[in-house]
Every structure is written in structure tokens, then in C-alpha cells.
Amino acid sequence: MLKPFARFTMVTLLSMIFISAASFAQEEDTTPTLRELAEQHGFYIGAAAWTNHLAVPEHAETLAREFNMLTPEHEAKHCMVERQPGQYDFRASDRLVAFAEEHGMSVHGHTLVWHSCMPSWIETGEFTRDEAIAMMRDFIMTMVGRYKGRIPIWDVVNEAVADGGAELRDTPWRALIGDDYIELAFRFAHEADPDALLFYNDYGTEPMNAKSDAVYELVSDLLARGVPIHGVGLQAHFDVGTINYNSVAENIQRLSDLGLQVQITELDIKYRDAQPSPVLLAQQARDYRRVAEVCLENPACTALIVWGVSDQFSWLRGEDLGFFYNPAVAPLLFDDDYAPKQPYFEVLDAVALSLGLPSVLSEQEAEIEEETTVVELPEPVKSDPAQLSPDSAAGLAYYAPFPVAITLDGDDADWVNIPRVTVDSGPQMPEDNDTSFEFAAAADETYLYLFADVTDSVIVSGSYDPADGWYREDSVEFYINATGDLARIGYDTGIAQIGILAANIANTGDAILGGSNSAASQAQVVAIETETGYRIEAAVPLVTEAWSITPEHLGVIGFQAHLNGSSAEDRDTKLIWSLADTEDQSWTNPSVFGRLIFWDVSE
Numbered sequence: 001m002l003k004p005f006a007r008f009t010m011v012t013l014l015s016m017i018f019i020s021a022a023s024f025a026q027e028e029d030t031t032p033t034l035r036e037l038a039e040q041h042g043f044y045i046g047a048a049a050w051t052n053h054l055a056v057p058e059h060a061e062t063l064a065r066e067f068n069m070l071t072p073e074h075e076a077k078h079c080m081v082e083r084q085p086g087q088y089d090f091r092a093s094d095r096l097v098a099f100a101e102e103h104g105m106s107v108h109g110h111t112l113v114w115h116s117c118m119p120s121w122i123e124t125g126e127f128t129r130d131e132a133i134a135m136m137r138d139f140i141m142t143m144v145g146r147y148k149g150r151i152p153i154w155d156v157v158n159e160a161v162a163d164g165g166a167e168l169r170d171t172p173w174r175a176l177i178g179d180d181y182i183e184l185a186f187r188f189a190h191e192a193d194p195d196a197l198l199f200y201n202d203y204g205t206e207p208m209n210a211k212s213d214a215v216y217e218l219v220s221d222l223l224a225r226g227v228p229i230h231g232v233g234l235q236a237h238f239d240v241g242t243i244n245y246n247s248v249a250e251n252i253q254r255l256s257d258l259g260l261q262v263q264i265t266e267l268d269i270k271y272r273d274a275q276p277s278p279v280l281l282a283q284q285a286r287d288y289r290r291v292a293e294v295c296l297e298n299p300a301c302t303a304l305i306v307w308g309v310s311d312q313f314s315w316l317r318g319e320d321l322g323f324f325y326n327p328a329v330a331p332l333l334f335d336d337d338y339a340p341k342q343p344y345f346e347v348l349d350a351v352a353l354s355l356g357l358p359s360v361l362s363e364q365e366a367e368i369e370e371e372t373t374v375v376e377l378p379e380p381v382k383s384d385p386a387q388l389s390p391d392s393a394a395g396l397a398y399y400a401p402f403p404v405a406i407t408l409d410g411d412d413a414d415w416v417n418i419p420r421v422t423v424d425s426g427p428q429m430p431e432d433n434d435t436s437f438e439f440a441a442a443a444d445e446t447y448l449y450l451f452a453d454v455t456d457s458v459i460v461s462g463s464y465d466p467a468d469g470w471y472r473e474d475s476v477e478f479y480i481n482a483t484g485d486l487a488r489i490g491y492d493t494g495i496a497q498i499g500i501l502a503a504n505i506a507n508t509g510d511a512i513l514g515g516s517n518s519a520a521s522q523a524q525v526v527a528i529e530t531e532t533g534y535r536i537e538a539a540v541p542l543v544t545e546a547w548s549i550t551p552e553h554l555g556v557i558g559f560q561a562h563l564n565g566s567s568a569e570d571r572d573t574k575l576i577w578s579l580a581d582t583e584d585q586s587w588t589n590p591s592v593f594g595r596l597i598f599w600d601v602s603e
């Protein structure tokens, strides 16, 4: 049996492991399941489930075979359990807990206090603070009390910190009770079951950032005041290729240093493409492995829970999701037919290796497709001697002269004799496309300068949030990979998608930027309307916290230029410079960028 929520190592257990390792290396049908390996590690591997999933035989079978922890995906939340005041319906949560018990699985209770699933009679009613406290206490005492000794861990408060981390989220309980609703919830849960481990759970708080700082402050404060809290859940609803693992590891470590446990509570890894490329799926598999490794590496991280078993039931396929909807997304470990996918084998292998076992990947499974294109560049030539640097190798390499003095003023006079490249094709273009752009780049000692002159008869801007959906309106994207590794297929520090919105035309404040790590690029922008469209000039510091670029003759960084053209509400044009990017994959896969090669003009 597993000791609840503590890692353990026992000599006797280890010897058993080596015996079974030897046997599964020889005979294929003895390959251990994820659950078996996790248990040998004293680790929890969980999955979220609804009761109707249990009615699907393959689903129930896969859940019980591969996982040793179950999270009720939705049916144990307040809005589901107490639809009318004081009238509790435990049928679904009872069924889920019974299933877990029948199969020797633990349960991660989810969730007692969450703004998004409040009974409507509380949301719309008028109550005094004392009445509200009594109602919240009643729910928590009833729920936690009912499963005392059977649900050993609860997400007590879910998503209480506002995005950006500057303040607490406005929630119904906060409005009725005040900021101390959080600590009261933990105290009531502890009163109901003093042995249960009590967690704070949130999203977007996986790496080090302003929101995870706010969670860190919140839980530190609760601990300092003696409030019973034992862990932090990191939801981990990730996007392929965007996970900063080192930063997630750092965050887990700082929470662990407070004496708290951490669990990855709602892991799924999504993407927008209706038909994901093999490269994207390979990146997804790699992301799963790295997330598992980061958790397994820290003894404080006691569980890895995926948000569903089979892709077919992923919440991300739900039509009601306003913020993200891709009916074809496959973000989990098992496909629609319950076949394990490469992400499954990667997680399995990560657990095996962390136990000191040999790899469980067969050669075929281990072969993650990596597209490394060997680019042969032609000898650089200047077809026009007046130009400061050679012609670009179409779609492969751009020669950026340095040092060149540029002022961000919207005037292109200082760009004269810096080679311009015209981009007028790409993976998405309307029949009557009238949109194209020219770009150029140059550097001095401090900045990389980027220039785009866009021909576009209708400029659509200002209706999308730069944090979400900005690429649907007119915008130019420059991409930089300054890591020195141009074959990287995921975003990390040193790689940025700098989306520069046409909305900058009407903007005098900080640059309006979208895209992965765009803020870290610290780009300054001037944008103006022109007779034929708009122009963008940007200055990106050569030295930031994310990179240190030293222009040297023939020195190389990864580089890509892209245009989003919109003529009404949504984007209908995508123009792309780099030849390697045929499907608009640069936003997720930097290995398809081209190159920017510095050209010294000082002599």
C-alpha cells in the first residue's frame, strides 16, 4: 500500500523492482503499466473523471489499470452538489469515490470553493457576512465530513488569485465574506477532517511569474498565521511548446521550501491546429515527459494528475469553452480509442528512469521525429553595390548590416540601402489578396532594429486583447531564437514571437505586443499609417534577461517574419518569409525559423 502522499524508498521494494525490470526488458507483455511504475515510486498518477465516463467499459478499465488516483472532474463541486439550499445530492461524488475504492485508488477532492461553480441561489441571493460564512461552513463540513477518511486530499480553494497576480479575484464568497473567506475555508475543511491534506489550486501559476508570486505570498501568509494548508496544486493546462520547465521546477522548489507539497493537478497539453503536424505531436510528447520529469525530480511533488483519460472526453473539446475551442484537439495520454499515445510512453519512461530502471521505450517509440534541415546557403552576393549587406537567400537567410544608426520615428529615410525583402505569399491568402509586406533588419551596439512596410487596404485593429486572439487582426510578427540552438522545437527563454499589432498606430504608451515571450523581448515600437497601409519600426535590446546577442560578422540567430492580414473581423491572410515554415508553425516550433546573419559594415 502507498503511504499517503509521501515518497518512500525501501530496500525490499527496490529489489522487487529490479526483478520485474529484468523480466519486462525481455518479454513485451510484462511491460508495467503507468500505475504499477508510479506505485513502485511511491508516486500518484491521477486522472479526472465524470461518472458517465465510468459507464464506458474501456474508459473504466483504462482508468483503473493506469492510474492510482482519481479527481472528480466536475461533479463534486458546490454548484453540482447543493443545487438547492441544504439539499445535497451526493450520487455522483459517491459513485466516483466508490469506483476509486473498488480499484484501490486514492481520491483528490476537487473543489470546495470556486467562483466558477457556485450554486446560483448563492450567487443571486442577498446574505449578510455571517450568513454567508455559515453557508460556506455548512457546505465544507458536509462535503469533507461525508468523505472523512476516504478523500485524503482536497482542493479547498480554487483560482482565488486574479490573472496577473496583482489582487484577489472578485468572487461571490469574497464579495459576501471578505478576503478572509480563503482562510475560513481552510479552517472549516480542517475542522471537518483534521487528517485531510488541504490544497490551494490555480492555473497559470506553474512557472515563476507575477501570478505564482501572488500565490506564493498568499500561502506564505496563511502558513505564517497558522492556517491549515498543506499544498499547492498547479493545474498545468499547458500549450504545446510553451512550457518553461526550469521555471516550473524553480516554483515547485520554492513552495517545497515552505514545507508544502505540490501536485500537478489538471495536466493537459493543447494546440490550435485541426491537423497537427508530426513535429507538433513530437513536441507535445516531449512536453509531457518534461513535465513528468520536473515533478518526479522534486520529492515535494507527490502527484501528476491528467485532466481526463481519453482525448474523446477532454473538456477542451467542449463547445461551451469561450476561451479555447478546438474540436479536434488531442491533449491527453490516450486517444479516442483508448490506445496509449507517445505522451503516455514518454511519461511511463520518465517514471521508469526516475526509478533507476532501464528505458521502457522500444526503439520505435523512442524515435521522436526531429526535423533538422541542413540548409546550404549560397555565397552572399550584393546585386546592388549601394546596399549595405548582401541579398537575402530567399526564405532562408537575411543579412542584417551593423552598426547602422536607426531612429524610431516612422520615417524610412535611415533604412535606405538596408536590403528589403518582399513577402507576398504564405499558407493563407484570399483569392483577391492585396496584402504584402517588405521587411528589413539592422543593428547597432545596443539594439536589433526591425522594419516592416505593409501594403494593406483595410487596417483592422483594436478589437482583440493582446493576450488572446491578437493575431486575428492586422499585425506583423518577427521571431527571434537567440539560444544558439536553431533546431529547438519548443519555446523557452531566449526564443520570442514578437507580434507587433497595427493597434500600435494609435498608441503612445508601451508597445502593444502579442506572442510567446514577446514582453521579455522588451521591444519598443513606432507604427504609422502610410498611403498604402502601415509601417512598423521596432528596436529590440541586444541584451535582456532573456538573451545576450553580440553582432559579429556572419554571426547567426534564428529569425522569421510573418504577417497577419485581416479585412473584417478575423484574419484571412497569413504571409510567411521562412521557407521551412509551410504551415504557420513558427508560433509553436522555432526550428522552422530562417536565419538572420549579421554583416559588419564598419570597414
Ligand code: XIL
Pocket (backbone or CB within 6 Å): 073, 074, 158, 203, 235, 266, 315
Ligand atoms: C472543468 C471541467 O473539466 C469541465 O468538464 C466543466 O464543465 C467545467 O470545469 N480549472 C479547474 C477545473 O479547476 O475544475 C475545470 O474543470 C477546468 C479549469
